[in-house]
Amino acid sequence: MPQSVLGHGSLHTTAGPPTRFQDVVGQFPQLKTYNHACAVFRLADDVTQDTVIATLKGGLEKLISKVPWLGEQVVHEGQEKGNSGVIKTVPLPQGTSxxxxIRVKDCTDICPSYEEIVVKGGPATMLDGNVLCPFPGYPFGYDVAKIGFAPVVVIQANFIKGGVILNFSNQHNVMDTSGMFVFIALLTTLLQGKELPQTYIDQANLDRAKVIPLLDPGQPIRDHSHLLRSSMTPARPPPAGLPASPFHWAFFRLSRPAIPQIKAAASHKQDWGSSVAFISSNDAVSAFYWKRLGAVRVANGSVDLSAKSKFSRAIDIRAAVGCPPGYMGQMIYHAATELTYRELAAPETTLSAVAARLRASLNESANEWAVRSYATFLAGIPDKGALVYGGGLNPALDVGASSVSQLLTGTLDFGPLLGKPDLIRRPNMTPVGGLMYILPPDAGSGDTPVLVCLSERDLEGLRADAEWSAVTEYIG
Incomplete structure (x- = not known):
């Protein structure tokens, strides 16, 4: 079992029956959607679709027997004027197995073949989310009247020529991306014929109400008023005269040797400032992308130099509050950093300085007091619809970044029938301008897929940028 996905961690012990749903950070109505990840496998000629489905079903049944809430549905109850109600899990509709x-789809005539996808490196253009996914993805919600019920997790097996694409979907209020990979890791353990250690079962069933203790009344609390929809300022329009440029998802592949080189370039301590003592590879890669994108946008005239760009990083807050890594619930907070485009594009603004700004912002957010402040603030807002998840994003100026590059998914083995996936990708969903995902390294090459959603103008500029293209390969 990959320790980078499932660590032993610590486990809270609580008295009394679990309240099951009273977590706070997962109550955003904006998260009433599905998160998706695809794993691409070769299939031997003698392996039938029925065998694949029976194997997946057997593994999922065993997992649900140990972690029952994974086999439940998500409901939204108690909504009224001024109160967004409660989003929680309950048993599936009576008679539902x-x-x-587990959904099955024959995509042999509507999707590229296994060979085509792997040879091309798994481009977004070959992974159509409208085909591969059973439900919509962010920012679009689902309609229970149309889908019948909202399961916590669904696996869709998409059979293609020469292989199968397993799409894993999770309801986003009750599970984040790290949680999805924990789910996959637990499933692969069972598919290998192994038993789940009790430690992992306990972590997966941890009471959501006890994960983030709220601050006591009167304790100092971090300001989160920027999350209020009423505090949002209108998006700044782009400079006049530029033609419209639609947004698209595209993958770049960041070469394995380049990552330590980028980190070394961001590690000039004289540029860090006194509050920063460490720079991670993720800090460095994020700073590199932000700085290159800033230079591209200044060069193509799509931004004013005085305009501010926000880099908002989704951060896993489990460690900050002593929550074990095997807990699958929604545990995302955000660390935001702002620079003007004049600062981003200036040669004197070094990569080390930008990386240090990102690290300083992360340090201010990834600690127990900040996380408990966040949960306490959310708990005090009856109508979560009055909030903007993550504080909002201007697609023309900002970057919303999420990374699971630390997960060594190349160690995931789906058992003797499927083995290890050749590629793990996010499917091509509705464009959401400004988002960026750093995925786990590819198993074979060790290169890191970076998925971005940019305007055609910015995407062309980034592909042509000498510094970015020196360390990345455009996949599409």
Missing amino acids: VDKL
Whole structure:
């Protein structure tokens, strides 16, 4: 079992029956959607679709027997004027079996073949989310009247020529991306014929109400008023005269040797400032992308030099509050850093300085007091619809970044039938301008896929940027 996905961690012990749903950070109505990840496998000629489905069903049934809430549905109850209600899990509709959590689709005539996808490096253009995914993804919600019920997790097996694409979907209020990979890791353990250690079972069933203790009344609390929809300022329009440029998702592949080189270039301590003592590879890569994108946008005239760019990083807050890594619930907070485009594009603004700014912002957010402040603030807002998840994003100026590059998914083994996936990708969903995902390294090359959603103008500029193209390969 990959320790980078499932660590032993610590485990809270609590008295009394679990309240099951009273977490706070997962109550955003904006998260009433599905998160998706695809794993691409070669299939031997003698392996039938029925065998694949039976194997997946057997593994999922065993997992649900140990972690029952994974086999439940998500409901939204108690909504009224001024109160967004509660989003929680309850048992599936009566008479519904685990079969409904595994979907099957024959895509041999509507999707590229296994060979085509792997040879091309798994481009977004070959992974159509409208085909591969059973439900919509962020920012679009689902309609229970249309889908029947909202399962916590669904696996869709998409059979293509020469292989199969397993799409894993999770309801986003009750599970974040790290949680999805924990789910996959637990499933692969069972598919290998192994038993789940009790430690992992306990972590997966941890009471959501006890994960982030709220601050006591009167304790100092961090300001989170920027999350209020009423505090949002209108998006700044782009400079006049530029034609419209639609947004698209595209993958770049960041070469394995380049990552330590980028980190070394961001490690000039004289540029860090006194509050920063460490720079991670993720800090460095994020700073490099932000700085190159800033230079591209200044060069193509799509931004004013005085305009501010916000780099908002989604951060896993489990460690900050002593929550074990095997807990699958929604545990995302955000660290935001702002620079003007004049600062981003200036040669004197070094990569080390930008990386240090990102690290300083992360340090201010990834600590127990900040996380408990966040949960306490959210708990005090009856109508979560009055909030903007993550504080909002201007697609023409900002970057919303999320990374699971630390997860060594190349160690995931789906058992003797499927083995290890050749590629793990996010499917091509509705464009959300400004988002950026750093995925786990590819198993074979060790190169890191970076998925971005940019305007055609910015995407062309980034592909042509000498510094960016020196360390990345455009996949599409």
